[in-house]
Amino acid sequence: MKRIFQIFSLILVSYIAHAQVYTYPMLAKQFSTSYVTGSARMQGLGGTQSVLGADLSSIAGNAAGLGFYSRSEVGLNFALNSSQTDADYLSQSTSGTNNLFHMPNFGIVISGDYLSSSSWRGAFGIGYSRQVILTQPLNMEGTNNRSSYLDHLIQKAGDKGATGASLDNEFDPVYNTADSPEAAAYQAYLINPNAKTGGAPFERYLPNLPTQQFGYAVNSGSVSQWDISYGAAYQEHLYVGLGLHFTKLNTSQSQLWEERYAGNNFVEGFTYEEQLITTGSGISASLGVIYKLKPNLRVALNVQSPTYYDNIKEQLTGSMSPQISEIPVTGGYITNVKPVKLTPNEFTYQLVTPFRISGGMAYFFGKRGLLSADVEMLNYAGMSVASAELGPYANQQFKDKYNSQISKNYQTVLNMKVGAEFRVSSAWTVRGGAALYGSGFSSTYDSIDRNQFQVSGGLGYRSSAYYVDFAVVQRTGKDAYTPYTLKNAADYASAALTLTNTQFTLGGGIFF
Known part of the structure; x- marks a missing residue:
């Protein structure tokens, strides 16, 4: 491990594109933010699953809902x-799209009288669920008349007091690798030390020419869970449940930044690429309660512990590829420069996600339909990171740096969801819902409204032996992305982003 605190110098997009540069707080939030999850029925209902039982979503959500099962079930959703x-x-203006076919959840519920008291009955549930998926792409481009990404690297080289000699020391000629992006740019003849000082201020060729800039990102992977839950009913009024959740994190994020300098006789441009692969495992637990105030009115409460990731592994690779016309050197010109790779960096750390608490209420119109509402609270400010790989002093520095950023820039949010379901015949049901997801960013971060608004609808068919559900969910929101920063805010720009995410889900199951 050669770079502890400098992991990504450039990241274009996470699960949602975030402003500024990648940090561990950003990654922590990315891995902690769930949107559309659960079965097709619950998705069509806006995600109001804390108070509605007898659904596979209860295995990963409020396990008390398993107490409503009177027979066993197996089902899955695509x-x-x-x-x-x-x-x-x-x-x-540019647009990027990405499509993903996946399995939101599947599971099996075994119902029976497992408790000795005749007043109790319960059900076990075992299932798989995807809590986070990485699909949001980014394509951006524009002509910059004020700066280049190379100016950002020039400032980084100056801030750390680099010289040509010190950047040479960051380069391994045997493997053609550099320990930092600024060292890679130096070896690629994209930035040069001042001729008088041998260091700062570093320079680039013909800095006043317009710069054509292009940014791309492709993401894949997910945060998924294996869930084991039990729910029990007491006299058909009180329902309690307990769940244990084993989380698997496996993501890949690739990004590319490209610049072209029209009319530059020395350097035509460059392409800078990075890829971050992150894997890890975590564990959490949940405890839920549902209570029938009246036969047609019920309330719920569910508490989800933070997920503790004991050993998240990340691997960063990258390369700087220059496009050279001719670089003057002693005795002639250089017309071809090989790409310079970043020294592969591997690092392990620990992550604790937010504490969650959710509550809900549902009113039933006999067998004709229902109205439901959920409120979920997440304490994003309670996230934390650490690294046992580091020594005690370095680990304390690591925690102080990033956990202070978390407490400053994140806050507790409320996610609000509503849903309705109406039976149009003895077998067919129509559903609709809406949700508002809080951004989780505090006012100290910036003034952008990153709240996400979601609408959904669905259909369901249910017989005595099986059921089939369909749902469509669309979520929209705003964001911004700043590819690099400079000391003079007037010299760099940000991209305004509009995010749209649409999911079609088809699911079904059989009773036995």
Whole structure:
């Protein structure tokens, strides 16, 4: 491990594109933010699953809902997720799309009288669920008349007091690898030390020319869970449940930044690429209660502990590929420079996600339908990171740096969801819902409204032996992305982003 605190110098997009540069707080939030999850029925109902039982979603959600099962069930759901990001950067609009076919959940519930008291009955549930999926893409481009990403690297080299000699020391000629992006740019003849000082201020060729800039990102992977839960009913009024959740994190994030300098006789441009692969396992527990105030009115409460990831592993690779016309050197010109790779960096750390508490209420119109509402509270400010790989002093520095950023820039949020279901015949049901997800960013971060609004609808068919459900969910929101920063805020730009995520889910199951 050669770079502890500098992991990504450039990241274009996470699960949602976030402003500024990648940090561990950003990654912690990315791995902690769930949107559309659960079965097709619950998705169509806006995600109001804390108070509605007898559904496979109860295995990963409020396990008390398993107490409503009077017979066993096995089921699964498939989904097509389509993500689109519209970017406006330097007065130029672009759009990126990405599609993913995946399985939101599947599970089996075994119902029976497992408790000795005749007043109790219960059900076990074992299932798989995807809590987070990475699909949001980003394409952006524009002509920058004020700066280049190389200016950002020039400032980084100056801030750490680099010289040509010190950047040479960061380069391994045997493997053609550099320990930092600024060292890679130096070896690629993209930035040069001042001729008089041998160091700062570093320079680039013909800095006043317009710069054509292009940014791309492709993400994949998910945060998934294996869930084991039990729910029990007491005299058909009180329902309690306990769940244990084993989380698997496996993501890959690839990004590319490209620049072209029209009219530059020395350097035509460059392409900078990075890829971060992250894997890890975590564990959490949940405890839920549902109570029937009246036969047609019920309330619920569910508490989800933070997920503790004991050993998240990340691997960062990258390369700087220059496009050279001719670089003057002693005795002639250089017309071809090989790409310079970043020294592969591997690092392990620990992550604690937010504490969650949710509550709900549902009113039933006999067998004709229902109205339901959920409120979920997440304490994003309670996330934390650490690294046992580091020594005690370095680990304390690591925690102080990033956990202070978490407490400053994140806050507790409320996610609000409503849903309705009406039976149009003895077998067919129609559903609809809406949800508002809080951004989790505090006012100290910036003034952008990153709340996400979601609408959904669905159909269901149910017989005595099986059921089939279909749902469509669309979520929209705003965000911004800043590819790099400079000391003079007037010299760099941000992209305004409009995010759209649409998911079609088809599910079903059989009773036995």
